[in-house]
Amino acid sequence: xxxxxxxxCPGTARFQIPGLRWWIVTLVFLATLISYIDRLxxxxxxxxxxxxxxxxxxxxxxxxxxxxxxxxxxxxLFGKLHDRIGTRPGFAIAMSIWSLxxxxxxxxxxLLGLSIFRFVLGVGESGHWPAATKSAAExxxxxxxxxxxxxxxxxxxxxxxxxxxxxVWLELRFGWQATFAVxxxxxxxxxxxxxxxxxLPERHPWITAAERDHIVAGQDVRERTAFGPRWRxxxxxxxxxxxxxARFLADPVWWFYLIWLPLYLHRSRGFSxxxxxxxxxxxxxxxxxxxxxxxxxxxxxxxxxxxxxTARGAAILFAAAIAPAGVLVVRATTSASAIAxxxx
Numbered sequence: 001x002x003x004x005x006x007x008x009c010p011g012t013a014r015f016q017i018p019g020l021r022w023w024i025v026t027l028v029f030l031a032t033l034i035s036y037i038d039r040l041x042x043x044x045x046x047x048x049x050x051x052x053x054x055x056x057x058x059x060x061x062x063x064x065x066x067x068x069x070x071x072x073x074x075x076x077l078f079g080k081l082h083d084r085i086g087t088r089p090g091f092a093i094a095m096s097i098w099s100l101x102x103x104x105x106x107x108x109x110x111l112l113g114l115s116i117f118r119f120v121l122g123v124g125e126s127g128h129w130p131a132a133t134k135s136a137a138e139x140x141x142x143x144x145x146x147x148x149x150x151x152x153x154x155x156x157x158x159x160x161x162x163x164x165x166x167x168v169w170l171e172l173r174f175g176w177q178a179t180f181a182v183x184x185x186x187x188x189x190x191x192x193x194x195x196x197x198x199x200l201p202e203r204h205p206w207i208t209a210a211e212r213d214h215i216v217a218g219q220d221v222r223e224r225t226a227f228g229p230r231w232r233x234x235x236x237x238x239x240x241x242x243x244x245x246a247r248f249l250a251d252p253v254w255w256f257y258l259i260w261l262p263l264y265l266h267r268s269r270g271f272s273x274x275x276x277x278x279x280x281x282x283x284x285x286x287x288x289x290x291x292x293x294x295x296x297x298x299x300x301x302x303x304x305x306x307x308x309x310t311a312r313g314a315a316i317l318f319a320a321a322i323a324p325a326g327v328l329v330v331r332a333t334t335s336a337s338a339i340a341x342x343x344x
């Protein structure tokens with residue numbers, strides 16, 4: 001059967017790309033990186049924006065609440081959308097919405113404008129993780145999926161690390177309004193690459209037959225036939241409750257650092273905007289290392305004969321055990337020690 005977009009049949013392309021799944025996961029990694037640059041731009045620029053637009057801490061918090069509200073509700077809606085129309089168009093819609101919303105921040109002149117644009121940004125970005133997770137499931141066999149997701153997840157931490165120095169550099173040279181226009185344009189460039197390169201493995205004209213067989217053979221047949229489970233059906237699975245509970249406990253901590261870390265370093269540690277650009281990336285690089293190592297460790301344990309859930313659970317529990325070290329930041333006497341505790 002020919003590809004509905006390219007018209008090519010699997011295995012009949014003039015050229016093929018060995019290891020195509022790693023190129024696909026790199027593309028999704030880049031989307032994750034762009035997502036975190038876009039959502040962090042306002043956090044890095046918070047000292048400047050709050051001063052320029054005369055925003056209190058409460059006003060700044062409300063801006064982020066609007067983002068998180070739409071982001072939370074939108075993930076469920078986009079999850080259904082991706083299941084119905086497919087990952088390729090679904091991800092394209094999400095990227096279009098959040099990139100245009102990011103650019104629109106340049107025209108914000110007060111609390112109302114920023115709140116509206118952050119809300120729309122949250123709607124678009126809510127489609128990212130459902131599409132990223134679905135892409136990994138479509139392109140990786142089960143024994144490689146944790147590492148594939150580790151690569152995708154590392155884009156969050158790396159994007160957070162890149163955002164600070166890049167956003168500060170742009171702001172110091174062009175102003176905060178132009179900074180939003182530049183960061184928003186990254187997603188529009190990615191969108192073009194996505195539409196060109198992404199297809200499902202069974203219909204991709206550039207995949208080798210060996211790789212296609214490798215992917216399909218390592219997937220549960222139920223993953224490829226199940227469609228649109230109902231809420232009642234999902235809630236019967238203990239795995240679903242485990243994921244929900246873990247995210248419920250962990251996500252607020254991650255978002256606390258994403259939203260408030262630059263402003264904390266500015267207000268409580270006396271960092272200038274230039275110093276924020278120089279040092280705020282360190283905790284995010286530590287998170288990047290944790291993301292990659294967590295995915296690698298669980299995959300390593302699976303290859304050693306561990307059950308899938310046991311291996312992944314071990315990686316999660318180890319990370320959860322050392323995470324509370326961040327509480328010691330309140331006892332830090334220097335900025336360096338504060339950043340070190342946060343990095344752990």
